[in-house]
Amino acid sequence: MHIHRLEKIWLTFGIAMLFVFLIVLGISAFAMGMDTPNSHEHHSFDPTKVSETPPFDNPGLIQTGDKSYEAVIIGYGFGYTPDEIEVPAGSTIVFKVTSSDVVHGFEIPGTNVNLMMIPGEVNQTSHTFNKPGEYLILCNEYCGVGHQMMASRLIVR
């Protein structure tokens, strides 16, 4: 089969690009541990029993080590439980989130924390907050008439 010289160049370029993307994806998934938000929990729970299901029976901030925390957060229409979190600078927080009613969003602008809060599912991600300041937590999934008011704060001292 005859392939034009220029055609060979762009095919090589395209295939090389595909391999670069796949290699980066592979490294970030297997070496850097970047996985999907719900891959940490291999079970779903009854969304009508959020307040009885651990860890959501006791939502809040739990210190798990030196400068490491676990934040168990429930989204509801239209807010978050707990409604404010405070940690010292340099802390790593593991966020475990779910919803008690409809699908909500859990986003901290300026960071990679961006989760869906899904009834009956536990989504998880972690982030290290090195810069002190006030971080906004907001809902980015339209959840009802009060959606625009659904926000909370994370204070890093």
Place this chain on the structure above:
Amino acid sequence: MAKLGPYQEKMPQGETKKKETSAEQEHSLRGTFASVMILGFIIGVSWLGIFILFMMRN
């Protein structure tokens, strides 16, 4: 001999083949090449930009 259509010209076999080959070689793919490369550049740059942003925020 088969009947020729209105747009077919009667010509010897060898001549037809020669004409087809030269027509294929005449195709210039430089414009296509340029557009493919421009598109590839745009995809590559946007991907890299987003990836750098992601790594910086991590």
